[in-house]
Amino acid sequence: MPITTAFQRTILLICFFLFTCLIQAEAQPEKVAPLYEQTSEVNNIMVQYRADYGNVSRFYTIQNSPERRARLLSTVNEYISKLGELDFDQLNTGTKVDYVLFNRDLHEEEYNLQKEEKEYNAIRQWVPFADTIYTIEKRRRRGAVQDAQQIANQLNDISKKVKALQQQFNKETSISFELGKRAESTIGGLRAALKSTFDFYNGYDPLFTWWVPQPYHTLDSMLVVYADSIKTKEKSITPQKEDGSGIVGNPIGTAEIERRLKYEMIPYTPEELVAIANKEFAWCDKEMLKASREMGFGDNWKAALEKVKTAYVLPGEQPTAMLKLYDESVDFIKQHDLITLPPLAEETWRMRMMTPEQQLVNPFFTGGEEFSISYPTNTMTQDDKLMSMRGNNPHFSRATVHHELLAGHALQEFSTNRYKTYRHFETPFWIEGWSLYWEMLLWDQGFAQTPEDRIGMLFWRMHRCARIIFSLNYHTGKWTPQQCIDFLVDRVGHERANAEGEVRRSFVGGYDPLYQIAYMIGGLQIMALKRELVDSGKMTYKQFHDSFIQQNMMPIEMEGAILENKPPSKDFTTNWKFYKF
Template identity: 60%
Template structure:
């Protein structure tokens, strides 16, 4: 009997240990500690060596990254479970990318030497200041005066130079920002506190500060007329990155497709949208003239002041649908804590549609807009369009993503638009399949956005391949998708000069198709329920979608894993 009790106790302890191990892996991995240490160390160095583009900062960060690469490589990879292998692969990828970026910075800085011969003087002052040493103020005043004179001479030469490339111009702008930050740091530390500095420096500091400000503005002007960029009449001047860089960035995301293959995928998805749009148009009584059907849908806009109420109505319907169909776990706190704001007119120039997350930013006309712009804003944010994207922006999309990311494996810093935007777009696809659109008008609204995502792949890749101009991209959105022209202009401006990465716009549809392919494999294949699949994704935090699949399907990943999952199979 005693042996049986001991056996039962042993089994219970084993089970509890297994449960504890499972719970542990919800929040950590064998690579977690080194990743957390790196982020803390990187943050400390960034705050200490804050002078952007300075050689000192660059060299110190390169040393840090190299040291952590050595630490990662010392881990016993073969003993790691799948989730930890994913952390290893992605963390190492990020470290190598950091070294690449620092190397590019070093090369570009070297190419700009002739334009920044004066930088050591300012860098040295900031280094001297860090530990509170008292300066020879008279000598510093002479040095600042000399530096200001050098900048004035360089400015006259720079005005005549028309050969500097956009990448070097952007680097130069960053160097100037760093120098301004260093000079400001020095002045704020000593001015008014150190008698010698306060006596000698006020005028010379102002002169040098003004010279740097003017030099920075001159570099900004150079950026507007750099070789390779021109205004095609759209007012949008961007710089395509080219095929080689597109492929490099796709490989970073573990996507084994060429740009041309991705455009082909977009065209196939567009063809599906076209067929479905014609069906909806016919049901609405417009035959094959889907643009008339779209026009009717656009004119269902609500009156000014009513948009928040309309959004709330659709949100409630969406949440009820998710719960009724047992699609995922929705934490009550996530439902409780999202909030609304109204988008500013300035932001609406680059974000003509509402955006989400914990804060839902509603795009709708204000009293300062021109009449035509007011109408385009209302028409572009009609209830049927909004019905397609409320779940994209809130739950189960961006708001729930952010909510879960802060609660599960928060140490993972593998953020990617293919996960962020792809997941949100996937829900548009899934809710279409599950008949969330209630009328042909609803379907037109959802199809408009799906066509829009297809168009993003086509116009952004054609632009970065050097085949299309911004104006051609705008015209394509108007003619092929049915955008209001002002909204199309805002979309293209956002894509090319809004600070988004070159792959961002194609990440919506491609990431969505990745999640959709996984759904077919796991849910349609009977291996998981909807709730199990969706909860599993959200508990792994953001990362390339291929890596999410590797974890959920428990793949044995080799140390040198390369992109291989060809997820698209629509015939």
């Protein structure tokens, strides 16, 4: 029927417009939430687990007590069951990664608690009085009225037992390092249980205050001496000879190194990791000779390195020199459009100066939101002052200022506090690997302006190769701390005091035994991902780097699973051979 009026034509146009809008709306792709807004079904279980574990550990506070261990173990097993109730096949890739990693961590905690129980049972003969103390502390938690005279008698009897046990123990030739540490920490827990009880009742309960103080203080002092006598008998898994270094750590042995590598999802043996380090070392040697020749020193790269070390700044000028390097590195990163640098992250990092005592363990600056500068102070000896200045010259620091600040540790801290904060799969291969990767990337991008700069950057890359070699040789019982120090001096060109500080930091500074290998190996893992995703054209540098850091901490293989959308299997085991020999 022909349209005869203006009103009908208007109605028809309106209907056509609405129909077109509907079609266009249906054709629009689903809006994807930004990465930082994504959640995970596993997150809810992880939050509940951490809350429950926190409640249990705050109530059952006495370390190594059977009661605490049994309760924590039941909590872990409860959440292993809860996690298993999820329909794994219906989860997306990121959530499958969370599942695999959380399941791994629950079983690691189970392993550690079972190991604690095994070691406790092995040293129980040396603390046969423990249950008496645990029972006293258990009654205290809910404020029970205790028999003060009975407690005093019990503590007095325990003191006599400790004296006899110490005499008996002194006849022992040795105790393994692990069992010795377990005995020490168990005695520490018993002292904490006694102190908790004493602090609760003493001065408040008249009878307790009259009966208990003297036997309590006597027993506490005897337990301190007892623990010290155990410490003198500790014997490492791998025997250590006195080598003159004064550094005594705890080599953990090949089997434990391999177990920890599996946990960190590194599918290489210690021998293969040393081979990787040697291959990377060979590349560094070749590049070092190129730079040495450009500087006019021929193949005498140590002479070229010595020249670079003398380029240190005067006392009092190091913060200014570091700020200059920082500005140059940030400008370089922005010019090459490598990653998003949030203005607040640029605004809020800060500096501090390291104390002389801290420099004994950390001879070079450290970073993050707080940038700690290592440089001589007035109390150092003349030799130590010069070694600190030489080891922190601007050419060396050019390789590491972006490692410590942006886009390294400072940006990591900024991002892990904001993106997927439920992920707590902390690993040095992600933490240090990311920062080392930026040293490699900026080298490839031409950040080194002169042969002196290249030598400075190569020094640090050689240092990371050396860390793999000396730490694995130490923990497998092949090298002493002094051999590690000499290796850093001879093979890398460290100042001796700085080499001693590095080795001391590695073995007695509280670091995980795999920490020092994580720099280079983690960096090589991320470089392998970069080749797969950026060099192939699948992502730009900025897309890759932003996506990577916004996943929060986890093994690098799992980062790859998310970024490449390759979901892991429920019974996943590591198999990524990221390094090509």
